[in-house]
Each structure stands twice: as structure tokens, then as C-alpha cells.
Amino acid sequence: MTTSPLLVPPPPAAPPLIHLTGVTKTLKGQDQPRTILAGVDLTVHPGDSVAILGRSGSGKSTLLSLIGLFDRPDGGQYLLGDRDITRIPERKAAALRSAEFGFVFQRFFLLKHLTAAQNVAMALVNGQGWLPRRKRKAKVLAALERVGIAHLAKHKPPRLSGGEQQRVAIARALVREPRILLADEPTGALDTETGNLVVEVLRQATDVGCGLVLVTHDHDHAAKMGRVLHLSDGLLRPAGQRVVA
Amino acid sequence: MIRLSGRLRASLIIGGQGIRARKLRTFLSMVSLFLGVLAVVVVQAGAEIANRAMLADIELYQGKDGTRQMYLSPEGQTVPVALEVLRGRTDAVAMTSTRAIIGEPGVKPINEGGGPIDQPGGYGPSMMCDANGCYPIDDGTSGAPPGQAVELQLVGLTGDIRQFRPFRPSQGRWLDFGGQPSLSPGLVLNEEAAKAFTRYHVPAEMSVDGATANPTPRIVGVIDDGGYQPTAYVRSDELMNWLPTTSLGDTRSGPGLQVLMTPSAVEVEHVLRARLVAAGTPADQVRVTTVETLKQRSTELALMRWIFLGMAALVLLIGVAGILNVGLATVGERIEEFALRRAVGTPRLLLAGIVLAETLLTGLLTAALAIGAGVVGLQLALTVFGSRFPSLEGTAFPWQAGVAGVIAGLVAGILGGLVPALRAARIPIATVMRA
Ligand SMILES: Nc1ncnc2c1ncn2[C@@H]1O[C@H](COP(=O)(O)OP(=O)(O)OP(=O)(O)O)[C@@H](O)[C@H]1O
Ligand SMILES: [Mg+2]
Numbered sequence: 001m002t003t004s005p006l007l008v009p010p011p012p013a014a015p016p017l018i019h020l021t022g023v024t025k026t027l028k029g030q031d032q033p034r035t036i037l038a039g040v041d042l043t044v045h046p047g048d049s050v051a052i053l054g055r056s057g058s059g060k061s062t063l064l065s066l067i068g069l070f071d072r073p074d075g076g077q078y079l080l081g082d083r084d085i086t087r088i089p090e091r092k093a094a095a096l097r098s099a100e101f102g103f104v105f106q107r108f109f110l111l112k113h114l115t116a117a118q119n120v121a122m123a124l125v126n127g128q129g130w131l132p133r134r135k136r137k138a139k140v141l142a143a144l145e146r147v148g149i150a151h152l153a154k155h156k157p158p159r160l161s162g163g164e165q166q167r168v169a170i171a172r173a174l175v176r177e178p179r180i181l182l183a184d185e186p187t188g189a190l191d192t193e194t195g196n197l198v199v200e201v202l203r204q205a206t207d208v209g210c211g212l213v214l215v216t217h218d219h220d221h222a223a224k225m226g227r228v229l230h231l232s233d234g235l236l237r238p239a240g241q242r243v244v245a
Numbered sequence: 246m247i248r249l250s251g252r253l254r255a256s257l258i259i260g261g262q263g264i265r266a267r268k269l270r271t272f273l274s275m276v277s278l279f280l281g282v283l284a285v286v287v288v289q290a291g292a293e294i295a296n297r298a299m300l301a302d303i304e305l306y307q308g309k310d311g312t313r314q315m316y317l318s319p320e321g322q323t324v325p326v327a328l329e330v331l332r333g334r335t336d337a338v339a340m341t342s343t344r345a346i347i348g349e350p351g352v353k354p355i356n357e358g359g360g361p362i363d364q365p366g367g368y369g370p371s372m373m374c375d376a377n378g379c380y381p382i383d384d385g386t387s388g389a390p391p392g393q394a395v396e397l398q399l400v401g402l403t404g405d406i407r408q409f410r411p412f413r414p415s416q417g418r419w420l421d422f423g424g425q426p427s428l429s430p431g432l433v434l435n436e437e438a439a440k441a442f443t444r445y446h447v448p449a450e451m452s453v454d455g456a457t458a459n460p461t462p463r464i465v466g467v468i469d470d471g472g473y474q475p476t477a478y479v480r481s482d483e484l485m486n487w488l489p490t491t492s493l494g495d496t497r498s499g500p501g502l503q504v505l506m507t508p509s510a511v512e513v514e515h516v517l518r519a520r521l522v523a524a525g526t527p528a529d530q531v532r533v534t535t536v537e538t539l540k541q542r543s544t545e546l547a548l549m550r551w552i553f554l555g556m557a558a559l560v561l562l563i564g565v566a567g568i569l570n571v572g573l574a575t576v577g578e579r580i581e582e583f584a585l586r587r588a589v590g591t592p593r594l595l596l597a598g599i600v601l602a603e604t605l606l607t608g609l610l611t612a613a614l615a616i617g618a619g620v621v622g623l624q625l626a627l628t629v630f631g632s633r634f635p636s637l638e639g640t641a642f643p644w645q646a647g648v649a650g651v652i653a654g655l656v657a658g659i660l661g662g663l664v665p666a667l668r669a670a671r672i673p674i675a676t677v678m679r680a
Contacts, residue, residue: 005483061675061678061679062675064678065674065678068587068588070674070675071673071674071675072674091592091593094591094593095590095592096590097588097589098591099590103588103677105678106368107582109582109585109677111582113262113263113265113267114262114266118262122586122589123587123589123590125259125586125591126590126595127590127592127595128251128252128254128255129250129252129253129255129595130251158307166277176590184678211556
């Protein structure tokens with residue numbers, strides 16, 4: 001594996017982007033509550049790329065939804081920089097989702113009545129309203145350029161290939177210049193070649209200091225990340241470390 | 246403030262995008278809402294127009310709202326004093342009213358008593374009533390044979406009264422109050438009086454109660470004054486050439502006197518009152534009343550309007566149910582979109598605003614169409630029926646109906662959009678991960 005000099009972890013004095021310790025989450029099951037996360041520890045520094053593997057139903061998406069402030073943990077502590085956001089109220093969480101995080105999902109979730117550019121611009125709406133039109137356009141175009149599809153800005157999703165659509169979705173995640181990118185099986189709906197391309201686009205974001213957490217089932221994709229972790233029994237461990245039953 | 250307007254703008258733009266993306270849906274919502282909003286617009290417009298038409302007719306006869314009027318009985322020096330004080334004034338006009346007969350001398354007029362021309366028999370001889378009872382006025386025609394003459398009310402004016410009673414011109418011209426009075430009095434007839442002149446061959450000789458001789462009048466024009474009795478209007482100075490001052494003080498045959506004043510003519514009222522009292526008119530007889538038709542009629546008008554608006558509101562409610570139905574179905578379909586919007590940082594409130602903006606815009610769009618339909622409908626109705634209702638001539642679409650339409654559209658938009666908006670705001674974000 002080739003590592004660019006930028007991927008070298010920064011000196012330990014720099015605070016991590018995110019720092020989770022002992023995070024737990026229990027969801028209401030059909031009969032009784034089920035503990036999905038039983039004390040997850042995770043630290044991501046600027047420029048870090050982390051792959052999370054785990055079998056279906058192990059709680060990967062649940063973990064990502066806690067990191068991305070879609071939901072709050074039941075226990076443990078979650079620090080963003082040095083700010084404790086374990087129990088942040090929804091209004092502030094929305095502002096953080098907009099300012100700090102970028103999201104990519106298995107399905108692209110593009111609005112088919114909007115052009116690629118409008119889909120990207122959608123992420124620029126936040127509690128302050130919308131950026132002025134001119135600034136908005138410049139940012140959107142820059143984001144589309146970063147994922148290599150600026151020429152498709154005026155196309156609507158039904159006319160784009162799966163790979164192109166996912167790149168529009170990535171541009172939407174990048175347009176706010178987030179500090180952390182969260183991707184939940186972004187290649188799940190793509191063929192191998194397109195999947196590789198998408199993972200490469202995501203990894204490139206870490207070159208400029210963005211943190212990346214990639215949930216995937218694909219070991220090849222995972223291997224392209226700086227660290228590979230495995231989620232099972234509600235705990236996150238370095239991959240290869242076998243759980244002794 | 247900047248924040249709020251930024252959000253408002255964002256909601257409107259994104260809401261607009263949503264509307265354009267679902268044209269058929271929007272169209273269906275609009276169809277369901279259209280009749281309701283139209284009903285509100287039509288009721289409001291109808292009420293306004295009926296109101297105005299009614300007022301226009303009343304104001305022809307009684308004077309515009311706010312006009313202050315004084316009735317004086319023609320005792321002593323009252324009439325000459327009033328005429329003198331008000332000569333040449335524009336903010337107050339005195340009207341004397343006398344009985345006159347135009348036509349063959351010494352015959353019984355075709356409308357004895359001054360009643361409408363078409364009523365056979367008329368009112369019978371003129372009656373005079375006082376504290377001792379009523380008795381016919383002996384004007385020397387009671388025993389006379391019927392002939393070609395018209396009895397009418399002759400109204401002498403010290404100035405132009407059209408500022409108080411906006412007569413509608415019908416033929417010829419109105420009285421000219423400038424220049425020297427003519428010895429041959431210029432008359433303007435109302436339509437009822439004009440009827441007699443077109444129907445019968447009436448010679449131009451006029452006998453006026455109390456006059457020294459019979460002048461030869463010139464008829465200069467015809468107007469609609471809203472009255473049913475034949476009436477002729479004349480410059481009072483032209484009339485006074487023929488009436489001796491002594492006859493003006495006669496309570497039996499002397500003229501009735503009415504003074505019309507603008508609301509601001511306070512000074513002239515003071516002067517008139519002072520002069521009248523000085524001339525011997527009892528102070529308690531100089532009383533002023535104000536025309537308040539609108540106020541008097543407003544309760545019944547308002548009641549009617551509310552009844553109709555209530556029915557319109559019911560129709561509107563059905564439209565709201567339609568928009569609500571479409572809105573809820575749409576939210577169900579757009580769960581992923583809303584979850585995604587929340588995931589990328591759109592706050593709940595703004596999301597609700599976006600959904601609400603869609604129905605609000607739909608409501609406003611419908612209102613615009615309904616108002617447009619109302620304007621076109623009114624124009625059509627006026628071209629078809631306008632000639633039958635002179636008081637409706639030149640009626641413009643009342644702005645109140647436009648406002649009512651916009652309000653109805655907004656209210657329907659809010660009612661129809663609120664529940665979907667709240668639902669949209671409650672969609673959990675994690676939906677995007679399970680889909
Ligand atoms: N809203 C919920 N209420 C109750 N249980 C839930 C809820 N959402 C998910 N779960 C359960 O939590 C567990 C973890 O789900 P999660 O989606 O995090 O798994 P995952 O690791 O992402 O799986 P996959 O790889 O299939 O996407 C699953 O067993 C699921 O059934
Ligand atoms: Mg998952």
C-alpha cells in the first residue's frame with residue numbers, strides 16, 4: 001500500500017476531529033430492547049481514513065448515525081474537537097451536520113426533479129437560509145470539479161449513470177468543505193470498477209485534511225483506508241483481532 | 246431579521262422547485278381549491294358592488310355620506326336670509342322647493358298633485374297639513390278641465406348641488422351658475438318630468454306658486470336624480486326674479502328650504518345660524534343632521550355578507566381538504582427527500598417552512614387565478630347586463646374582493662400545509678440509512 005506523506009498521522013498534540021469513548025446505543029427491538037452498540041471507542045484525526053467492516057445488522061449504520069448526529073448515544077462520551085456533543089440539542093446538531101459533516105449513502109438520494117448542480121446546492125441550505133446565488137454557484141461548481149463531473153452540472157439524475165450519480169452525491173457531501181466525511185456502503189449499488197473510482201474520490205478528500213469513515217462490505221476498498229476496524233457484538237476492534245467467544 | 250428573511254427566501258425558492266417538480270399534483274390541489282377561493286372572491290365582490298350600487302342610488306336622493314343638512318320652514322325672513330348668506334358659496338347650497346305647473350294655463354295637470362306621470366289619477370290635489378288637520382290647497386285648478394300641463398316640484402339652487410347629490414347626466418347640460426341670471430329661467434328636468442314633455446305636447450309657460458307672472462322657461466337638460474316625482478331644477482336667482490319676497494315667508498305656499506353643507510363648512514353654518522336667529526327664526530329650529538346611510542345600513546349589509554362568506558368558507562374548507570389530502574400523500578412519497586434534507590443540515594423549522602411554502606404558493610397561485618376569473622366575469626357581466634343597471638356603470642373590480650381572495654388562498658395554504666409540514670419535520674433522519 002502506498003501512503004502519501006499527508007496520510008502520516010499528525011503529531012499527538014493536535015486534537016482529534018472526533019473522539020468517541022464507551023458509546024452505547026440500545027434500540028427498541030420487537031420484544032425487548034436490543035443493545036446495538038455496547039461501548040464503542042473511536043478516534044479520527046484530520047486526514048485519517050477509517051474503514052468499518054462488520055456483518056449485516058452489526059450496527060454499522062447505527063454507529064454512523066450517532067457520529068453524524070442523526071441520533072444521540074445512550075451512554076459514553078462524544079467529543080467534536082474538544083467540544084462535548086454527547087447530548088447536543090437538535091437545533092445545534094442541525095447546524096453541525098451542515099457545517100462539519102458530509103454524508104454519502106448506499107443509495108444516492110438525488111432529487112430527480114433537480115439538476116446535478118441543484119442537488120449539490122441543496123446541502124448549502126442551513127439555519128441561516130441559503131448562500132447568495134453567485135457564491136452558491138461557485139461552490140457547487142468547485143465541488144463537482146473535485147469529483148470530476150463539472151460537465152454534467154445541468155443534467156438531471158435520471159440521465160446519469162450510477163457512478164456519476166454517486167459522484168454527484170459525493171459533491172453534495174463535499175460542497176460545505178466538511179471536516180469529516182461519513183460514507184455508508186457508498187459502493188453497494190455500483191459495479192467493482194465504478195466502486196473503486198468512488199472510493200478513490202472519497203479517499204482523495206483526506207489528502208486535504210478531511211477525516212473519512214467508510215462503512216463497507218468490500219475488503220479491497222477497506223484495504224485502501226489508513227485503518228480498518230471491525231464492528232461486532234457492539235464493539236469496535238482493529239480488523240484481524242479475533243473475538244474469542 | 247436577516248436570518249428570518251434568508252430562511253423565508255430559501256423556503257420559497259425550494260418550495261417553488263417542489264411545485265415545478267410536481268405540476269400535476271399542484272394542478273390537482275389548485276382545482277380543489279379554486280372553487281372555494283372563487284366563492285370567497287365572488288361573495289366579497291358581489292357584496293361590495295351591491296353595497297356601492299345601493300349607496301349610489303341613495304346618495305343621489307339623500308346626499309353623500311357625511312353631507313350635513315338643515316331643513317328650515319319658510320317663516321318670516323328665513324328664506325331670503327338663507328339665500329343671501331349662501332349666494333355664490335360652493336361649500337353650502339340652499340335648495341328651495343316650490344310647486345309649479347308647466348303647460349296650458351288654467352287646466353288640471355295630467356299628474357295632479359305632482360305624482361309620477363304614469364300613475365293614473367296621480368296623487369289627487371295637493372294637500373296641506375298643519376296642526377288643525379289636512380286640507381287641499383286651493384290652487385285654482387281643482388275645478389278646472391283636464392289639459393296639457395304637468396305639475397312638478399321646482400327646486401331653486403344657490404349653487405351646484407352635484408357635489409352632494411351626484412346626479413347622472415342624461416341629456417343636454419347642467420345648470421350654469423356663472424354669469425347673470427336670465428329672465429327666462431333655465432330648467433333642468435329629472436327623468437320623470439322629461440317623460441311628460443316627450444309624451445305630451447306641453448306649451449312653454451310656467452305658473453309657479455306665489456309668482457307674480459308666468460315666465461317662459463327654457464329646458465336646458467335632463468338628469469337622473471333618483472327621484473320618482475317630476476322635478477325641475479333652476480338657479481334660485483332666476484327663480485327669484487319671479488317670486489316676490491313676501492311670498493317667500495308664506496308657510497302655506499312658500500317654498501320649503503333645505504341647506505346642504507360639506508362636512509368642513511363650519512364657518513358658513515355659524516354665519517347662517519347667527520343671521521337666521523337675528524332675523525327672528527327660533528334658534529331651536531335651526532338643526533343640522535348628517536347623512537349616515539352607510540352607518541345605518543352597515544349592520545344589515547354586514548349580516549348578509551357574513552352569511553354568504555360563511556357559505557363560501559364551507560366551499561373553501563372542501564378545497565382545503567383536497568389540498569391537505571394531496572399534501573399528505575406527497576409527504577409520504579417524499580420521506581427520503583425530507584430525511585436527506587435534514588441529514589445535510591436543514592433545520593426542522595426550515596423544512597416545515599419548505600413544505601408550507603409549497604402549499605402557500607399553491608394557494609396564492611389559485612387566488613391569482615380566482616381573482617382573474619372574478620375580474621373577467623365582472624367585465625362579462627357588465628357588458629351583458631350593464632345597460633340595465635345604470636348605477637353599476639363603470640364599476641371596477643373592488644379591491645376588497647382581491648384582498649379577500651388572497652387571504653382565502655393564504656389561509657387555505659396554511660390549513661392545508663400545516664399538518665404535512667409538521668409530519669415532514671418529524672421524519673427521523675436515520676431513514677436515509679435504512680432505505
Ligand atoms: N429504528 C430501529 N428500531 C429498532 N431496531 C433497529 C432500528 N434500526 C435498526 N435496528 C436494528 O439495529 C440493528 C443494527 O442495524 P444497522 O442498520 O446499524 O446495521 P448495519 O450494520 O448497518 O447492517 P447492514 O450492513 O445490513 O446495513 C439491526 O439488527 C436492526 O434490525
Ligand atoms: Mg447499514
